Amino acid sequence: MLALNTAIGGLMSAQAxxxxxxxxxxxxxxxxxxxxxDFVDQIQARTAFEANISVIKTVNEVTGRLLDMKA
Incomplete structure (x- = not known):
C-alpha cells in the first residue's frame, strides 16, 4: 500500500x-x-495529477486480482 500512499500524496501536491x-x-x-x-505549470500539474490517478487505479486493480486469487 506504499504506492497508494505515495499516489495520494502526489495528488495533493499536484492539486496544490x-x-x-x-x-x-x-x-x-x-x-x-x-x-x-503559468499555463505550462498548470498543464504539468494536471499531468502529474492524472499520473497519480493512474497509479491509484493500478493499485486497485492489482489488489482486486490478489483478492480473487485468494478466493
Missing part, C-alpha cells in the same frame, strides 16, 4: 501546485504580465 499557479495567473493577468509559464 495547480491552485497556486491559478492564483498566480489571475494576479499576472491583472498586472499585465505574460501568463504562458
Amino acid at each position: 501546485r495547480f491552485d497556486k499557479s491559478a492564483v498566480k495567473t489571475v494576479q499576472d493577468i491583472a498586472q499585465g504580465k505574460d501568463v504562458v509559464s
